[in-house]
Every structure is written in C-alpha cells, then in structure tokens.
Amino acid sequence: MNTFKDDKQRAILKEHKVIQSLATGPTVFDETFDLGNFKKKFGIVVVRYEHYEIEFDLIGIHPSLVNAFRRLILSDVPSMAIEKVHVYNNTTIIQDEVLAHRLGLIPLKADARLFEYRTNENADYTDNDSLEFELKIKCTFNKELNNSSCADDLYKNNNVYSKHIKWLPRGNQLKLYKEIDVGPIHDDILIAKMRPGHELDLKLIAVKSCGRDHAKFSPVATAFYRLLPEIKLTRQVEGEAAERLQKCFSPGVIAIEKNEAGKQIATVRNARYDMSSRNVYRYEDLKDAVVLSKIQDHFIFTIESVGAMSSDVIFKEAVGLLKKKCLCLLEELQT
Structure with a gap:
C-alpha cells in the first residue's frame, strides 16, 4: 500500500492500528545496502543549536544506526x-x-x-x-x-x-x-x-x-530521537470544524487562514511539532479529513548536554566511537 506514491516509506497512524505505506523505490530498509545510494540520500540538517542542546534531523538512515548513536552517547562517551x-x-x-x-x-x-x-x-x-x-x-x-x-x-x-x-x-x-x-x-x-x-x-x-x-x-541529561510526523489534509476543513481540528493537535501544527472567499480554513503549518495524539479520530466528521503518518527514515534527534562538552561535540564523539568499534570488528574477523 502506498498512499503518498513517493520514495518515502511511512507508518500511517490509523485510529486503532498502524499500517505501512511502502515506497515506490529502494529505501534504507532494503536487504541490499548500497553505499552510493546511501551517500546520495543521507543528510543532516541542524534545526536548533544551543551550547547545551541541539536538535537536528538525520535523513535517509536506518533506525539501527540512529539507535546506535543514542546508546553510544548515553553509555560510551566518557x-x-x-x-x-x-x-x-x-x-x-x-x-x-x-x-x-x-x-x-x-x-x-x-x-x-x-x-x-x-x-x-x-x-x-x-x-x-x-x-x-x-x-x-x-x-x-x-x-x-x-x-x-x-x-x-x-x-x-x-x-x-x-x-x-x-x-x-x-x-x-x-x-x-x-x-x-x-x-x-x-x-x-x-x-x-x-x-x-x-x-x-x-x-x-x-x-x-x-x-x-x-x-x-554520562555526558548528557538525555539523548533521544523520534520519527518525523507528517500530516496531510485530504479535503478542505472550514469554520467551526477547522477550529476543532486545530485543537486536536499540538500548538503550531494546524493554522487557520482565510481563503479567497473569506472563509476560515485549516492548513498544516508545521507537522514537526505534532506528538501523534490521534485526537482527531474522536470526531466522526474529521476522521476522513486527515492522514497521519511518520516518515520511517527521517529522525528528529535531540541531545541535551550536562555542560562538560557541547552537544555537537558529544555527537561527533559518538560517531568516532562507532567507527572504532567497526574497525575493531573488522580486525577480529580478519584474524
């Protein structure tokens, strides 16, 4: 099933279950790993940076690698x-x-x-x-x-x-x-x-x-990640229904704007801040107006340092540790 018809693999949040929306092309979840495709699709986007806290996106990467970074930050960075x-x-x-x-x-x-x-x-x-x-x-x-x-x-x-x-x-x-x-x-x-x-x-x-x-x-107060939420409106929602739709999501996710006819309609402002509460499914007249999903190879990663090292340095240290562990494993396999 592919509701969105693109190269992103998604998890679609229904009222009582989660279903898969398969991508039209190869993804990081394919059995065969291709380094060239990974380099083309992988990206890091820094969204917010302070000395003690950083929020950035890891795009086009397998969940096992993201979780490895999280565990290294918590347990192995000295x-x-x-x-x-x-x-x-x-x-x-x-x-x-x-x-x-x-x-x-x-x-x-x-x-x-x-x-x-x-x-x-x-x-x-x-x-x-x-x-x-x-x-x-x-x-x-x-x-x-x-x-x-x-x-x-x-x-x-x-x-x-x-x-x-x-x-x-x-x-x-x-x-x-x-x-x-x-x-x-x-x-x-x-x-x-x-x-x-x-x-x-x-x-x-x-x-x-x-x-x-x-x-x-541990050098961090916490280090965690979550999948990037995505919200798609399947039809126009206006008037009182638009206000109810806005209240179903976290602040800043749904905006109410006036269209050319002067009617108030709901639009998606920033799905990133959605906490996936699925409150919209409480209303029968709004259930079919929204498709909630999460992109499965797009991660929002947050690191909060306790202060000894800046948050970006902690992530770099974790990457370096993973590289050392991989090289050590290769040496063991060759001997």
Missing part, C-alpha cells in the same frame, strides 16, 4: 565525575554514603578527552587520570544579626553549594588547567543544609569513565 570521597569529618544529618552519592552527581567542567582511563584501580592517582577537590566548610552563628528569624540571616554557611568545592591541583595540572575549567558546571547546586556545629571536611577524587560504568559519567 566524562569526568567524582568517584571517591574521603570523609575526614561529617557532622551533618546526611549520611556519608548519601553525601558521596550526591557529590558524584554534580557535573564537572573538566574535558574528559584531556585525561586517561585508570587501568589499575590499586595504583596511585596521577595528574593524568584524576582531579582532586576538597570541600571544607563549617556552619556558625551570625553574630552581626540577632533580630531576624530567617535561617540565611541567623547562620553563616548554612547552605552548602557546589561553589564551595575547591580544586587542588596536583603535579603539572596548574600549568595545564584553570579552576574555572575543571570545577562544577553550576555554582548553585545545593549539596547539604547545616546548622551551627555542623561541619564538612572532605577530599574528592574525580576520574574518567562512561555511563556504562555509572549514570553519573
């Missing part, structure tokens, strides 16, 4: 995170293990590409494979203010933030890095609350690893 916490003094109400877990989840600015993996867990930490920090803080009464009931006025250092973590350079690190380049990404991450008499004295060791080892080493 980052730096606090791994060891030496507790010299902790008189707060937070248990040592809970405190260590919270510290490990604080994202660091340090670029993992500049460090080495630790191959021997029993070996001493070096300036090439680790970063050392300290967190030393004590809560006291604020003697300057006595007429306030606010904790921030009554006490000093009652809130412990990530900005209180100080870098202790070792070896040649002071010549290579600056504290602003290796410390916590955000200064206002709350670690603990204290009262007079509470004190923290900790030494923190950050190492290089990946999300496969622990989620705290």
Whole structure:
C-alpha cells in the first residue's frame, strides 16, 4: 500500500492500528545496502543549536544506526565525575554514603578527552587520570544579626553549594588547567543544609569513565530521537470544524487562514511539532479529513548536554566511537 506514491516509506497512524505505506523505490530498509545510494540520500540538517542542546534531523538512515548513536552517547562517551570521597569529618544529618552519592552527581567542567582511563584501580592517582577537590566548610552563628528569624540571616554557611568545592591541583595540572575549567558546571547546586556545629571536611577524587560504568559519567541529561510526523489534509476543513481540528493537535501544527472567499480554513503549518495524539479520530466528521503518518527514515534527534562538552561535540564523539568499534570488528574477523 502506498498512499503518498513517493520514495518515502511511512507508518500511517490509523485510529486503532498502524499500517505501512511502502515506497515506490529502494529505501534504507532494503536487504541490499548500497553505499552510493546511501551517500546520495543521507543528510543532516541542524534545526536548533544551543551550547547545551541541539536538535537536528538525520535523513535517509536506518533506525539501527540512529539507535546506535543514542546508546553510544548515553553509555560510551566518557566524562569526568567524582568517584571517591574521603570523609575526614561529617557532622551533618546526611549520611556519608548519601553525601558521596550526591557529590558524584554534580557535573564537572573538566574535558574528559584531556585525561586517561585508570587501568589499575590499586595504583596511585596521577595528574593524568584524576582531579582532586576538597570541600571544607563549617556552619556558625551570625553574630552581626540577632533580630531576624530567617535561617540565611541567623547562620553563616548554612547552605552548602557546589561553589564551595575547591580544586587542588596536583603535579603539572596548574600549568595545564584553570579552576574555572575543571570545577562544577553550576555554582548553585545545593549539596547539604547545616546548622551551627555542623561541619564538612572532605577530599574528592574525580576520574574518567562512561555511563556504562555509572549514570553519573554520562555526558548528557538525555539523548533521544523520534520519527518525523507528517500530516496531510485530504479535503478542505472550514469554520467551526477547522477550529476543532486545530485543537486536536499540538500548538503550531494546524493554522487557520482565510481563503479567497473569506472563509476560515485549516492548513498544516508545521507537522514537526505534532506528538501523534490521534485526537482527531474522536470526531466522526474529521476522521476522513486527515492522514497521519511518520516518515520511517527521517529522525528528529535531540541531545541535551550536562555542560562538560557541547552537544555537537558529544555527537561527533559518538560517531568516532562507532567507527572504532567497526574497525575493531573488522580486525577480529580478519584474524
């Protein structure tokens, strides 16, 4: 079945099922892979880019490759995170293990590409494979203010933030890095609350690893993809029905415009933002007016970095890792 009669393979969303709309020509889903056709059809289009977030389209690519990139980003692209916490003094109400877990989840600015993996867990930490920090803080009464009931006025250092973590350079690190380049990404991450008499004295060791080892080493807050939605109006919808049709979709998907006769009609403005709710099938008079589908080789990919590396660099690292894994597999097959 091919409702659209073009070279795109689609999944058509019916009220209670999904059916396939086969393409008229060869696609990435064909059994025989042709590198020349892949190069002609494959494309990357950056839709939105910020330092910490990127949204781009992968066009003409098999879902298995897209999912491989997603999994590599989450599990194999390395980052730096606090791994060891030496507790010299902790008189707060937070248990040592809970405190260590919270510290490990604080994202660091340090670029993992500049460090080495630790191959021997029993070996001493070096300036090439680790970063050392300290967190030393004590809560006291604020003697300057006595007429306030606010904790921030009554006490000093009652809130412990990530900005209180100080870098202790070792070896040649002071010549290579600056504290602003290796410390916590955000200064206002709350670690603990204290009262007079509470004190923290900790030494923190950050190492290089990946999300496969622990989620705290994943360089992204999330990385996900979805198929590009497509909406086709099969007939003109006007008046009150057009307003109902507009409310069936996410904001910005359906627009209402005036035609030459002055009637308000529904038009597809941007199907990209549709979340495929299929609410339109609730109305008997609108069911036959719309064809909902998803293009099966067009992916909307979103990466949200925690801040150590920009989102586009993370994707490039994932591509490089996939290439290394493929070369390693080829070497194994040849031996």
